[in-house]
Amino acid sequence: MTETPAALLRRLFDRAVEVADPMQSLAACLPPRPEGRVVVIGAGKASARMAEAVEAAWGPCEGLVITRYGYARPCKGVRIVQAAHPVPDAAGQAATTEMLALLEGLGEGDFVLALISGGASALLTAPKGDVTLAEKQAVNQALLASGAPIGQMNVVRKHLSRVKGGRLATAAHPARMLALLISDVPGDDPAMIGSGPTVGDASTPADAMVTLDRFGIDVPLSMRAALRGPGDTVAPGDPRLAHVQNVIYAAPSQSLAAAAELARAAGLDARIGADDLEGEARDVAAAHAREVLEVQARMAPGDTPILLLSGGELTVTRRGDGTGGPNAEYALALAIQLNGAPGIHVIACDTDGVDGAADVAGAIIGPETLEIAARLSVDPVQALARNDAHTFFDQIGAQVVTGPTLTNVNDFRAIAIYPAPGADG
Incomplete structure (x- = not known):
């Protein structure tokens, strides 16, 4: 027929989907399992599948990844938390807090494997300053309805977060980090994948305000306060990123x-x-x-x-x-x-x-x-x-x-x- x-x-x-399946493609990018303590973290719609692929190659691992509801996979060591996407929720916020706590106190001899894919912007949720989760949810909904390109949306997200724009990587300092990324952004810019939690950021809070103003998105005083001043994303040349390697291993x-x-x-x-x-x-x-x-x-x-x-x-x-x-x-x-x-x-x-x-x-x-x-x-x-x-x-x-x-x-x-x-x- x-x-x-x-x-x-x-x-x-x-x-096209099969080729990008982490179980088909991720193992080839993994180094041999490092000696000493290994911590696996991650966020995104593919992150649980990525963790599953890691454990298939390395065996059970300590760690935590956050994925979208319905996207969990069976892992023996890595804990899988499901949360909301594309608008964040309390489950994502609690899991992000837990992830940051997991990275506290790591030393130079420790190794962190970060698994980042599209969706991490919503799933990694740690509002900056006095910004509330409800306010973050409202601005996310407004951005999604505005027609703003993903790159401009992610600039706003970075400057309203305590974990994006390289800050997840610095939370693990001085441990070594390898971040494996699946690109879901035009141009495959690692700083834009999941709002770049492991990548240095050159944007400013003023850039975020330009996007909000351009698309007519009104924000509360707490967000305006968070977007005042020079900002605190991690500059690309920050020495705390010296032992961080970002690798895009799957792309459109x-x-x-x-x-x-x-x-x-x-x-x-x-x-x-x-x-x-x-x-x-x-x-x-x-x-x-x-x-x-x-x-x-x-x-x-x-x-x-x-x-x-x-x-x-x-x-x-x-x-x-x-x-x-x-x-x-x-x-x-x-x-x-x-x-x-x-x-x-x-x-x-x-x-x-x-x-x-x-x-x-x-x-x-x-x-x-x-x-x-x-x-x-x-x-x-x-x-x-x-x-x-x-x-x-x-x-x-x-x-x-x-x-x-x-x-x-x-x-x-x-x-x-x-x-x-x-x-x-």
Whole structure:
């Protein structure tokens, strides 16, 4: 039986996730287990899986990692704590306090292995100064709804925290530290992954205020006080970071390359685009629609199908009261723009299995998407206006639901372009 375009796209996404699975990739980056005391810490949606991979290589270890609810893994020594994401909660705050206590008193002969992946910004929660957890929750919700790029969001998070911006690393000083990172940020900047808890930071509280003001986010007096003055993130050249090594061992580019290899084996002309795309999901969709239609217009009957791959992290400015996320909103906006154009099939998913406000990875669209919606009396334009893409794709049966993937290398987009019927090149 011939594989459908939708089935192929789903297989490519599954391959991209598989390559980034810590159980498949982390062991090769581990050194031999050091002599003496070894402490494993970490945070992020992949951190429990990373700890599981570490213990598979090193045996039971002392330590603590914080992961998202539903993302826990069985570990023999490392304690796994589950907390809320993308908005922090009291469980994350208590676990962060426990983690900092675990690092107190370590000496030069001790070794800390830090496991950091996307999601650590919310899961590591230690509000600065007089800032309360409720205030941190409110500013996180406002940032998520604002459409601010992840880099600017993380600058704000760093300067409202006692653990981000290199301060987790200095809490372990003078112990040696190796931080293994899974990148979920455009550009793979280690200082932005999880808001850089083990990486020196050159930003200032003034930078954080610029972001808050630019996106119209009002903050309480406690936050304004915390953002006054020179700040206390750890400078990149701080001597306390001299024995800290940060290694990105999994990144979006590797997953896109694996998907491209699989697509070529299936007979497609796979082309890898940018792995660091940012921007409003619906605006990027409009640009991609123009590009895709231009590519298809140059194809002749019998030409090899073309696959366009890209990654990065798109954003959504929340305008309505629906349930959505950047990948689903991109897919919905793209379906509207393509308006049933034949021969074009698309998957847009978050590799962590969670797209925005729902435990849904994303969606698949094709020439039939709008026709199915019309038959079911589901209005795509209204759904987009309400930021209700997840509901739309649920109603037409086009969601991609994976459950916890236990990794996170950000957005995955694949657009398969087949010659249009009657194309003459």
